[in-house]
Amino acid sequence: MSAGPYNYSYIFKYIIIGDMGVGKSCLLHQFTEKKFMADCPHTIGVEFGTRIIEVSGQKIKLQIWDTAGQERFRAVTRSYYRGAAGALMVYDITRRSTYNHLSSWLTDTRNLTNPSTVIFLIGNKCDLEGQRDVTYEEASKFAEENGLMFVEASAKTGDNVEEAFLETAKKIYQSIQDGRLDLNAAESGVQHKPSQPGRNNLSSDQQASKDNCAC
Amino acid sequence: MESVTQKMDKEYRNTEDVQTDHILSKRLSKIIQTRIETDQEALDALKQLSTFYTENSLQARRNLRSQIEKRSLDINQQFLASFSEVKESFDIVYKDVAEMNDSIKDMTKRLHNSKIQTKQLLNISSQLQQERDHNISEQKILDALIGRFQLSPEDISVFQGSKKEFLMTNDIFAVLDKVQGIHDECKILMQYGLQTLALDIMEQMTLYQESALEKLYRWTQDHCRNVENSDLTDLITQAMARLQDRPVLFRYVIDEYNVCRRSKVTEDFINALTRGGPSGNPAPIEMRAHDSQIYVTDMLVWLNKAIVMEKHNLQLLMKHCDKVDVDNMVREALTVICEGLCQPLKMRVEKILNVPSQAPVLYSIVNLLRYYRKCISKVVNEGLVRETLANLQSLCENNFFGTLQQQVANKLVKVEAPPRDLSPTLAVTNLLAVLRDMLSTANMSEGREEDMAKITTCIMDPLLRAVNEQAARLPPTDMAVYMLNCIYEIYTCLELFEFMEERLERLAAQSDAQIDTLTSEQVSSLVANLNVGPIYTILQERNHGPLSELPGMEPSNLRSFLEKMCHLTTHPDALLLQQTNLLSSSKHKRVVQKRAFEVLLAIYRQVHVAVHDPSNGYDSPQLIFDKAPEELEKALL
Ligand SMILES: Nc1nc2c(ncn2[C@@H]2O[C@H](COP(=O)(O)OP(=O)(O)OP(=O)(O)O)[C@@H](O)[C@H]2O)c(=O)[nH]1
Ligand SMILES: [Mg+2]
Numbered sequence: 001m002s003a004g005p006y007n008y009s010y011i012f013k014y015i016i017i018g019d020m021g022v023g024k025s026c027l028l029h030q031f032t033e034k035k036f037m038a039d040c041p042h043t044i045g046v047e048f049g050t051r052i053i054e055v056s057g058q059k060i061k062l063q064i065w066d067t068a069g070q071e072r073f074r075a076v077t078r079s080y081y082r083g084a085a086g087a088l089m090v091y092d093i094t095r096r097s098t099y100n101h102l103s104s105w106l107t108d109t110r111n112l113t114n115p116s117t118v119i120f121l122i123g124n125k126c127d128l129e130g131q132r133d134v135t136y137e138e139a140s141k142f143a144e145e146n147g148l149m150f151v152e153a154s155a156k157t158g159d160n161v162e163e164a165f166l167e168t169a170k171k172i173y174q175s176i177q178d179g180r181l182d183l184n185a186a187e188s189g190v191q192h193k194p195s196q197p198g199r200n201n202l203s204s205d206q207q208a209s210k211d212n213c214a215c
Numbered sequence: 216m217e218s219v220t221q222k223m224d225k226e227y228r229n230t231e232d233v234q235t236d237h238i239l240s241k242r243l244s245k246i247i248q249t250r251i252e253t254d255q256e257a258l259d260a261l262k263q264l265s266t267f268y269t270e271n272s273l274q275a276r277r278n279l280r281s282q283i284e285k286r287s288l289d290i291n292q293q294f295l296a297s298f299s300e301v302k303e304s305f306d307i308v309y310k311d312v313a314e315m316n317d318s319i320k321d322m323t324k325r326l327h328n329s330k331i332q333t334k335q336l337l338n339i340s341s342q343l344q345q346e347r348d349h350n351i352s353e354q355k356i357l358d359a360l361i362g363r364f365q366l367s368p369e370d371i372s373v374f375q376g377s378k379k380e381f382l383m384t385n386d387i388f389a390v391l392d393k394v395q396g397i398h399d400e401c402k403i404l405m406q407y408g409l410q411t412l413a414l415d416i417m418e419q420m421t422l423y424q425e426s427a428l429e430k431l432y433r434w435t436q437d438h439c440r441n442v443e444n445s446d447l448t449d450l451i452t453q454a455m456a457r458l459q460d461r462p463v464l465f466r467y468v469i470d471e472y473n474v475c476r477r478s479k480v481t482e483d484f485i486n487a488l489t490r491g492g493p494s495g496n497p498a499p500i501e502m503r504a505h506d507s508q509i510y511v512t513d514m515l516v517w518l519n520k521a522i523v524m525e526k527h528n529l530q531l532l533m534k535h536c537d538k539v540d541v542d543n544m545v546r547e548a549l550t551v552i553c554e555g556l557c558q559p560l561k562m563r564v565e566k567i568l569n570v571p572s573q574a575p576v577l578y579s580i581v582n583l584l585r586y587y588r589k590c591i592s593k594v595v596n597e598g599l600v601r602e603t604l605a606n607l608q609s610l611c612e613n614n615f616f617g618t619l620q621q622q623v624a625n626k627l628v629k630v631e632a633p634p635r636d637l638s639p640t641l642a643v644t645n646l647l648a649v650l651r652d653m654l655s656t657a658n659m660s661e662g663r664e665e666d667m668a669k670i671t672t673c674i675m676d677p678l679l680r681a682v683n684e685q686a687a688r689l690p691p692t693d694m695a696v697y698m699l700n701c702i703y704e705i706y707t708c709l710e711l712f713e714f715m716e717e718r719l720e721r722l723a724a725q726s727d728a729q730i731d732t733l734t735s736e737q738v739s740s741l742v743a744n745l746n747v748g749p750i751y752t753i754l755q756e757r758n759h760g761p762l763s764e765l766p767g768m769e770p771s772n773l774r775s776f777l778e779k780m781c782h783l784t785t786h787p788d789a790l791l792l793q794q795t796n797l798l799s800s801s802k803h804k805r806v807v808q809k810r811a812f813e814v815l816l817a818i819y820r821q822v823h824v825a826v827h828d829p830s831n832g833y834d835s836p837q838l839i840f841d842k843a844p845e846e847l848e849k850a851l852l
Pocket of ligand 1: 041
C-alpha cells in the first residue's frame with residue numbers, strides 16, 4: 001500500500017461519516033486492503049487510512065479519516081471535517097434509522113466543511129437485499145435533492161466501494177481543474193505536493209475570515 | 216778304406232789303358248794334383264794301414280791285398296756279428312712294440328667305446344640341464360606370479376587376525392590396496408589369454424576384499440563414535456573412505472554413529488542442565504532457571520556449541536570420503552543426532568513461557584531464539600530441530616505480543632481524566648516509555664522492521680483509542696489541546712525510529728486537524744476579546760450605507776480595536792486562550808497564535824480599507840487608524 005512519500009502530486013483528505021455500525025470502517029478497510037473485516041470493533045475517535053490512486057494520469061494520495069459513529073465522539077470527530085475535500089456519508093440500507101439521521105450528518109458536514117467539499121452518499125450493505133429497509137429510489141431522490149453523489153455499495157462484497165472513493169476523487173480533481181477549488185486554502189482538503197511545502201499557514205485571508213465566521 | 220783301394224785300383228787300370236791315354240793323363244794329373252794331406256779319408260785310411268803294414272816287403276806287398284780283404288772280411292764279420300746282436304735287440308724291441316701296439320689298439324678300442332658312452336651321458340645331462348633351467352625359470356615365473364597375484368600369509372593375517380582378535384592397523388589399507396591392485400591387474404592376465412586364471416584370482420581377491428571390508432566395517436561401527444579420539448581419528452577416517460565403496464555398510468556405520476551420538480549429546484545436554492561440568496564447574500544451567508533470559512541464553516549457547524561440535528565431528532568422520540555427498544550426509548546425520556536435544560529444550564522453554572513474564576523479558580527471549588535459530592539453522596535446518604526452534608520462536612513471539620497487549624490493556628483499563636494542565640496522563644507517558652524501550656530493543660534485532668511495526672501497532676492502537684476516549688469527554692478546546700499534547704508526545708517518541716513514516720504521517724494529519732480546531736477556538740476568543748465581532752459582521756453586509764453612521768462603527772470604537780491590536784504586539788500572549796498556553800509544543804502554540812493573528816490582521820485590513828473609503832464618511836481616517844496594516848503585521852507576526 002505504502003508508496004514513496006513523494007510519488008504523488010496531490011493529497012486529498014476524506015472523511016467517512018455516518019451512524020455507528022453502518023460499515024464505515026469496513027468500507028475503508030475494503031478500499032485500502034481489499035478485504036472484508038467480519039467483526040470490526042467500534043471505532044474509537046478516528047481511524048486513518050491511505051491509498052494512492054490515479055485520476056486522469058495524476059497520482060493522488062488519499063488520506064482518509066474514518067470517524068466513530070458513536071455520539072460521544074462527535075466532538076473529537078468534528079475536528080476532522082474541516083480539512084476534508086471529500087466526505088463519504090454512509091447509511092445502512094437495512095436500518096432505516098441510519099438513513100433518517102442523514103440530514104443531521106449533512107448539516108454537520110455543510111457547516112464544518114467548505115462549499116467545494118464533495119459529499120458522496122453511500123448506502124452500504126447492499127449485499128443484504130433481503131433485509132433492505134431503505135429503497136434505492138428513496139435514497140437516490142434524497143441525494144438528488146441535496147446535490148450529493150450516490151451509490152449503493154457493499155463493504156462485504158466490495159461492490160461499488162472502489163467506485164465511491166474514485167468518483168469522489170474525480171469530482172475533486174475536476175473542481176481543481178475548473179478552478180472552483182482554491183488549492184491554497186487550508187480547508188480545501190487538498191495539498192498540491194510538489195509546490196506546497198506544508199499547510200500550516202493560511203495564505204488566503206478571505207478563507208480565514210470565513211472560517212472565523214463559521215464559528 | 217775301401218774307396219781308397221778302389222781309387223788306386225781305378226788309377227792303376229787307368230794307366231794301363233792306352234786308348235784312353237789322355238783320360239789317363241787327366242786322371243794322373245788329377246791324382247798328382249790331389250793333395251793327399253788334405254784328404255781326411257785318405258789320411259785315415261793310411262793311418263789304419265800303418266797299423267798292420269809294418270814292413271814294406273814284397274811279400275808283404277803281395278799279401279797286402281789279401282790282408283786288406285781279410286781284414287775287411289773280419290771287419291764285416293765283426294760287423295755282422297754286431298748287427299746280429301743289434302738285430303736281436305731290434306727283434307725284441309719289435310716284439311715289444313708289437314705288443315704295445317696290440318695293447319694300444321685295445322686301449323684305443325676301449326677308449327672309443329667309452330667315448331661313445333660318455334657322449335650319451337653328456338646328452339642326457341645336457342637334457343637334464345635344460346630341463347632344470349626351464350624348471351628354474353618356470354619357478355621364477357610362478358614365484359613372481361604368486362608374489363604379484365597372491366597375498367602373502369602376512370597380508371592375509373592383517374585382516375583375518377588371530378582367531379580371537381582382529382587388530383586394526385594401517386596395514387589393512389595397504390592390503391586392501393594390494394587386493395584391489397591385483398584385481399585390477401588381472402585384466403592384464405586376461406589380455407594375455409589367461410582367462411581362467413585371471414577370473415579365479417579375481418574371484419579370490421573379491422573374497423578377500425569382502426572379508427577385509429567386513430572386518431573393517433565391524434571395527435568402524437564399533438569405534439566410529441570416538442572419531443574425535445586422536446588415536447583413532449586416522450584409522451576411522453580412512454576406514455570410512457574405504458567403506459564408501461560399500462554404500463550399505465557405510466550407511467550402517469553412519470546410522471550407528473548417529474544413534475550413538477544422539478544419545479551421547481542428549482545425555483550431555485541433560486547433564487549440563489542438571490549436573491553441570493565436572494565437580495560442578497561450570498554450574499548446572501538449571502541453577503539459574505529463575506532468570507529466564509540467562510537460562511535460555513545458557514541453553515541455546517550450549518546447544519549451538521554442541522551442534523557445531525557434532526558437525527565438526529561428522530566432517531571429521533567423512534573427511535576422506537570423496538565418493539559420497541558429504542555435505543548432504545552431514546546434514547542428514549545432524550538432523551538425526553540433534554533430535555534428542557529438542558524435547559528437553561522445548562519442555563524448558565515452554566515452562567518459562569507458562570510463568571507470566573514482563574514483555575521486555577519475553578522479547579529478549581524471542582530475540583535469543585531468533586538469533587540462535589539462525590545460527591543453528593546454518594548447521595541443521597531440517598527435521599525436528601528446525602520444527603522445534605520454529606515452534607518455540609513463534610510460541611514465544613505470540614506469548615510476547617500477547618503479554619504486551621495484556622500489559623497495554625492493563626495500563627488502560629480505566630480511562631483517567633486528563634490532568635488540569637492537559638498534559639498526557641501517566642498511563643500515556645508510561646506506555647510511551649514502554650514503547651520507546653521496546654522499539655529501541657527491536658531496532659537492534661533481527662527482522663526489526665516487522666517487529667517494530669507490530670510492537671507499535673500493539674501499543675499505539677490501544678493508546679490512541681484511549682487518548683480519543685479521554686479527549687471525547689473534554690470540551691472542544693481542551694480536547695484539541697489534550698490531543699495535540701498527546702500526539703506531540705507520541706510523535707517525538709516515534710520520530711526517533713525508522714519505519715514510522717506512515718504512523719508519523721497519520722499523527723501529523725491528526726495534529727493538523729486539532730490545530731485547525733484550536734485555531735478556530737482561539738480566533739473566536741480573540742474576536743470576542745477585541746470585540747470585533749459586530750464590526751466584522753457589519754463589514755460583511757452589503758448595502759450598509761456610510762459606515763460612520765452605523766452604531767458600533769464609531770471612530771472611538773474602531774480606535775479601541777486598533778489599540779487592542781497594538782497592545783497585542785507588545786503582549787502577544789495576553790489574549791491567548793488559557794488552553795493554548797498549555798500546549799506542550801511551542802511550535803504548535805506559535806502556529807495557532809500566528810494563524811489567529813492573521814485572521815485579526817485580515818479583519819483590520821478590511822476595516823482599514825473601509826475607513827479610508829470616502830463613501831463611508833469618516834472625517835480623518837488617518838487619525839483613527841494611524842497604523843498601516845503592514846506595520847501591524849510586521850509587529851505581530
Ligand atoms: N453484510 C454486511 N455487513 C457489513 C457490511 N459492512 C459492514 N458490515 C458489518 O457491520 C458491522 C459494523 O461495521 P463497522 O465497519 O465496524 O461499522 P462502523 O460504521 O465503522 O461503526 P463505528 O466504528 O462504530 O462507527 C460489522 O460487524 C461489519 O461486519 C456490508 O457491506 N455487508
Ligand atoms: Mg468504525
